[in-house]
Amino acid sequence: MGRIDRRLIDRLKIKRESPRPPTRTVEVWGGIEEEIPVLNDPTYQAERMQYHLWLSKQQASVIASAITILDEDEVDWKELTELADLGLVIPSPGVGFLTYLLSEQDRANVVELVLYQSTVTARGIEEAEKAYGVIWQERPIAAWRVPGAPTEFSREFEARRVARAYGYNWPGFCRLTGPEQSAEVAHFRLSNKLAWLEADYGRKRT
Amino acid sequence: MDVNELDLECGVTLRLQPVKQTIALEFISRLGGFDALMRGDASGLTTGAKPEMMDGFIKLLNYFAGWGVSNEVPSEAREEFSMFGGGVRSTRSRWVRDIMTTDEVSQLFARVMALTFQSNDSKPPNPKSQA
Numbered sequence: 001m002g003r004i005d006r007r008l009i010d011r012l013k014i015k016r017e018s019p020r021p022p023t024r025t026v027e028v029w030g031g032i033e034e035e036i037p038v039l040n041d042p043t044y045q046a047e048r049m050q051y052h053l054w055l056s057k058q059q060a061s062v063i064a065s066a067i068t069i070l071d072e073d074e075v076d077w078k079e080l081t082e083l084a085d086l087g088l089v090i091p092s093p094g095v096g097f098l099t100y101l102l103s104e105q106d107r108a109n110v111v112e113l114v115l116y117q118s119t120v121t122a123r124g125i126e127e128a129e130k131a132y133g134v135i136w137q138e139r140p141i142a143a144w145r146v147p148g149a150p151t152e153f154s155r156e157f158e159a160r161r162v163a164r165a166y167g168y169n170w171p172g173f174c175r176l177t178g179p180e181q182s183a184e185v186a187h188f189r190l191s192n193k194l195a196w197l198e199a200d201y202g203r204k205r206t
Numbered sequence: 207m208d209v210n211e212l213d214l215e216c217g218v219t220l221r222l223q224p225v226k227q228t229i230a231l232e233f234i235s236r237l238g239g240f241d242a243l244m245r246g247d248a249s250g251l252t253t254g255a256k257p258e259m260m261d262g263f264i265k266l267l268n269y270f271a272g273w274g275v276s277n278e279v280p281s282e283a284r285e286e287f288s289m290f291g292g293g294v295r296s297t298r299s300r301w302v303r304d305i306m307t308t309d310e311v312s313q314l315f316a317r318v319m320a321l322t323f324q325s326n327d328s329k330p331p332n333p334k335s336q337a
């Protein structure tokens with residue numbers, strides 16, 4: 001199991017927007033009207049299913065390039081031929097193997113491992129935080145809550161911010177392994193948190 | 207009644223098993239989603255069904271009959287269907303469709319769907335895998 005360029009993963013997320021449910025107007029209180037999403041709308045459900053199938057195929061085509069099958073003889077390639085005869089479009093044996101031959105759990109494990117090795121992941125961040133072992137007042141710093149800024153951003157924005165702060169250019173940051181990228185992001189997050197806690201501690205003492 | 211078995215009028219008992227959720231969803235999506243599947247009568251043989259929907263039903267039925275059934279095809283049937291070519295599952299699909307009534311097709315749909323979407327193997331991947 002190898003790794004892929006994280007930019008391929010980032011690109012997946014912006015190719016196509018996920019469908020939005022229709023809304024209906026309801027009176028909530030005191031004559032005020034509010035739009036609420038109709039999540040069980042059949043057309044929305046069908047579009048959502050198509051979107052997720054599309055996303056899973058896109059994901060498979062990206063992930064498949066990181067996989068080498070060592071025991072080719074162990075794979076039932078005939079089943080893939082039969083599935084193609086049935087009408088499934090199988091762009092390559094690797095994508096077919098990943099999409100149609102693996103069990104759901106095995107596929108999830110493969111995707112998880114390739115992502116872990118290629119980009120910033122929750123697992124990578126958790127491992128780095130443990131390895132740094134930063135303690136604040138006898139508790140791991142990750143356990144402390146600090147006020148957040150009223151802002152939202154994508155994972156890619158955060159990673160690019162970290163890359164700039166730590167002197168990488170973007171292609172250079174993308175060349176790092178997933179755990180290395182995660183370690184830099186974890187370092188950035190912990191440092192910011194520590195800076196806030198130290199400043200707050202200083203304010204309270206004066 | 208064992209949910210994993212389906213007794214047919216012809217005397218054969220089919221042993222049912224879950225199929226891959228991704229593949230089932232792909233065929234269900236082609237025929238317009240779960241709602242269309244439920245509305246359209248599981249056999250897909252109702253009059254007025256759109257051709258693409260019929261095609262979707264037939265593909266899903268072929269998949270359920272070939273992959274959602276684990277019986278070995280009797281040797282005489284295997285010989286009979288060998289002229290069509292294809293592998294073990296395609297042959298099983300032809301045999302199962304050949305021996306079923308329309309009502310039994312609906313039951314096969316319902317049972318294999320239930321087995322597939324209730325099995326542990328069909329849980330979606332953890333979306334939290336990426337931070």
